[in-house]
Amino acid sequence: MNFGSDNLSGASEQVMQFLQDANTELQTPYAGDDWTKQAEQRIQEIFGTDAKVFFVITGTAANCLALASICNPWDSILCHGQAHIINDELTAPEFFTGGARLIGLERATAKLSYQALQEYLANNTPHPPHNAMPGALSLSQLTESGQVYQPEELRALTALAKEHGLAVHMDGARFANAVASLGCHPADITWKAGVDVLCLGATKNGALMAEAVVFFNHELSERFVQLRKRSGHLLSKGRWFGAQFCGWLHDDHWLTLAHHANEQASKLATGISQSDAASLIWPVAGNEMFVRITRQKAQMLADNGAVFNEWFTDILPEDQKLKPDETVLRLVTSFKTQPEDIERFIELLDA
């Protein structure tokens, strides 16, 4: 019953097999090998456009290299107040961008609202060079609350961003779960919706460790090669990224894995919403859910082997108030989550 994080799992067997296959022959170092080229092509095919594709080892590196590619050191970067880049990456965005500033626009909401972005941009009348000017909008798909932006929501947000001259970055650590949830074409929620650069995460969903930075806007990728090299993120054995992505993308494997994780989450959510012992803070769209529960019940679950994280209570929407004995849990499913674990968890919850 491990719902701690989707980064607790290893790699899928298919990914491991491709890795094994890639290991036999000698290959051109850095990003010059056949596996890397194949993986780039696969991504271009999947998105239906000739994006510039680069691979790195962590989500933090992917996000921060992307932001450094699209921002000046004197810009600000607008994002949701719960975004991974502002909460969980130390001051990596500042380090990579040379000192750009993150502005968290909302916190106790599940997605960045059009209104919040609009208000910030309307009220913010900078007097250059005294005030930091917004240079980029960063959106997470899934959001940190496990929600999905619909294509039309994205189009509205990015249109507003572009009116103000902002580049648009998407943190897609759980992008596969979003595509699986929406049943849309990957293009619909990226370049067709105004996204300039996507960080496509494979790590949480079946790869060992591999993230792709996908520039739909070619111009913005011009500095990437230098930025990656000088941050120590250019692998000499580039094949290793290529092979993982080839395995991950082969035969829609990435979506198969994401569908599994989403389905398990859906079952878990159904169980929780039917239980008197806990309640969902937001409806579940992907493979994450946030739950209000008594501390006592949470303890009992943990004592019986359930693994999860207690979460920040200030993410609660204003219309929901924690009772004094309640806490907030985050539960995450993955491609490895077993139906039995879901059942057992619900049984315990209702016990």
Added chain:
Amino acid sequence: MNFGSDNLSGASEQVMQFLQDANTELQTPYAGDDWTKQAEQRIQEIFGTDAKVFFVITGTAANCLALASICNPWDSILCHGQAHIINDELTAPEFFTGGARLIGLERATAKLSYQALQEYLANNTPHPPHNAMPGALSLSQLTESGQVYQPEELRALTALAKEHGLAVHMDGARFANAVASLGCHPADITWKAGVDVLCLGATKNGALMAEAVVFFNHELSERFVQLRKRSGHLLSKGRWFGAQFCGWLHDDHWLTLAHHANEQASKLATGISQSDAASLIWPVAGNEMFVRITRQKAQMLADNGAVFNEWFTDILPEDQKLKPDETVLRLVTSFKTQPEDIERFIELLDA
């Protein structure tokens, strides 16, 4: 009737005279000259402690070098949401600190409240190394709203900060106005109140351009000399800072100038508070005031030669709402403000 800013004035005659006097002989370059030494001693005497003193040319440089001295690049810096460092210094704090992060705790208040700091520190339970940890608290005295912190308010805030391991920085761009307003000893609102480093601004109050960074906590000053040099802020003709400060501090000149500015502000505030045409957002403590006024009246004042800045409307306290035809003005007096200008302004206001 120029109430635009206290940086519109030149230098006081006394400061100019000292500058003239310092110009005659040859002097050891950098900070090795007699004037610099004398100015350092005067500051130590005035504060009643053997602080480490350094001089720089701008408030931004002073603040940012101080912050870089007391923070790691992976720390966050807590400040009021209206603070100069977060609003008016582009991304200089990030540049100097190597990427530390500013967190603005409140915005529509006149001072940073104990409660706001307490809540942030209580809710913020960082999981290193994922989350930026608070490394410093920055307070402005006068605040950006022209208010003063009482010594006991400062002591409470800094005690809380120190419990959490934060160093304390004070932006004293209008420190002289604060001392003049409180009638206290400079020590009472600095090192005796838990301030580790003060940026003592002379520029807005009678100097040409000169700011002192005063480290009461010697240990925190260890990197300052290198930080100053590598940011191009070590003057070869250091005497120029020394002479300005000697002139500024001589015979309590700095306080005389500040008293004048504060008195003019007080008269202006009295006139405004008695007028039906405008109202003060906060009571006036130093040489700044923020005023609600109809746009029509503001235009009339401007047409008649009054100079001032329209201000951000989101600083309004929640219990005050702007009427649709109202705007917010900032009015600042200086050591050069003439009583006639005050009278004329009030006359116009009431016309």
Added chain:
Amino acid sequence: MNFGSDNLSGASEQVMQFLQDANTELQTPYAGDDWTKQAEQRIQEIFGTDAKVFFVITGTAANCLALASICNPWDSILCHGQAHIINDELTAPEFFTGGARLIGLERATAKLSYQALQEYLANNTPHPPHNAMPGALSLSQLTESGQVYQPEELRALTALAKEHGLAVHMDGARFANAVASLGCHPADITWKAGVDVLCLGATKNGALMAEAVVFFNHELSERFVQLRKRSGHLLSKGRWFGAQFCGWLHDDHWLTLAHHANEQASKLATGISQSDAASLIWPVAGNEMFVRITRQKAQMLADNGAVFNEWFTDILPEDQKLKPDETVLRLVTSFKTQPEDIERFIELLDA
């Protein structure tokens, strides 16, 4: 006949097997998993001391994070003029250290000489804060010329460095080859010889991608965790590093692989030194050699399938002059090099 680089090979079978084994169960993310702990312990055992051990993905990241841990942004870093950090890592050292400066002391020599270091330190009489002061010495073992420092050479260099207050970094991208070549205990050429921090490379010698940063001097490691996180080098699935290192170190596998590479190099070197068609620039100590050869012969070798890199001709010692038709080649063997390839190359050379 691929002598292009030791990073063209994949991973050894043993390393792949451990990776496979590590893939089955769920594991605590980041560096909290069992594999990581085990790998740390193995490294401590092998070096016979309780070093602080961290894992990263590339040699550039390892070197630069180590340098950033031991240097101030205003220091200089002394190294050989051919060092990887000054030649092949773009401006990554500057990026990670926040702007420290690399000083290349010699170029046309095979190792950094005691005399060169001594002269630099004697002549360099910095006037702080105007001049950058040496903060660290960086040595490569193997050197970029494929040479080894004897333990006594290292002790002399580090003693001199420490007299001047410098920390000592060792770039050990080919450390295994050095140990195999010297037949010494790993401690003899690291902490017992005055090295504060070693970057122990596994990638070129049998791992997929894994480097360890080994701090013998604990104090210098204090900032590492933050530096690693904010540069995007903290892996969520830390086990992946742990498993590689466990496999690599198990049963002296790392030395077995290095011995193989060194032996093949030795055979190749013997063949070359006996040939009239080429000559070694320096005697061979590890798995690299640098060779003078006519362009025509080099072309013939390439045409027949030999892979190698042409090298910078300014590395030639002063007593060796290239003839107009000559060039310099670098030949590298690896744990995968086949004896047949050596034989075939020598045959071609002598044809």
Added chain:
Amino acid sequence: MNFGSDNLSGASEQVMQFLQDANTELQTPYAGDDWTKQAEQRIQEIFGTDAKVFFVITGTAANCLALASICNPWDSILCHGQAHIINDELTAPEFFTGGARLIGLERATAKLSYQALQEYLANNTPHPPHNAMPGALSLSQLTESGQVYQPEELRALTALAKEHGLAVHMDGARFANAVASLGCHPADITWKAGVDVLCLGATKNGALMAEAVVFFNHELSERFVQLRKRSGHLLSKGRWFGAQFCGWLHDDHWLTLAHHANEQASKLATGISQSDAASLIWPVAGNEMFVRITRQKAQMLADNGAVFNEWFTDILPEDQKLKPDETVLRLVTSFKTQPEDIERFIELLDA
């Protein structure tokens, strides 16, 4: 007899007078005042072109902001090994540029030779993104050895630089002395000779503290305003720079002052070259000279009140060898140097 540095003098009376004049009225803050505009225009007139002009407080700030404007963080900057930017500005160039690398091409020469630049560019065949690529050439006029580049020398060097895509920066801390020495039009050794950006120093030659950054190449100035602000170098009382430059440039005052300094240097050099007790290392072109002398004689001069700096002995050309009892002195004259001091020095030398 103070030949220590040209930064020991204060300001000229004319500069002080303009400063005084500028002090009377209120002025728009930052760089929006009348004095700044006037100074910009005067510089444009003097150079005969519509350059973009910005003012800062120190030579280090001017040089580093200029370099940061024209370089990427992953570029290298080529300069003479004695250049101020590589020797005397700590690691400020790295700080401002975000980590670009300085490469000192020669050391024991008086100017950067065409050959040295040519050889470096020919041998340096970078493999992006592994190696830092030259992004700028920085030349000093006067050089650090007090020499001048002739217009044709500059044109040759900058043509070579531009062939390789390098931008050209000129450190003109003693630019006035160079113009006075050459008797040329300022344009002849700047934009007409391929210089993209000049740092025009007034501080060493009659100003209190003021340097102008003059972009002949407008495109390269695009980031300057942001770079200046975020490094704390935008003055709120901008008039102060404007007034100094207006005074300094009025009626060719800057050249009058430089001519005086050069003439005194010329007399001093004549005396030295006629003396048996010392010899000039290079002929004197401006207001600096470097002298070989016995330690005993140097001591005697110091004991009798002469002020000067001992200099680095590794700047000596290869065909000059210091005798064991000799040392190297730097002597600098300024606009305040008195003929009596020259005479007295020569008398002492010959005593």
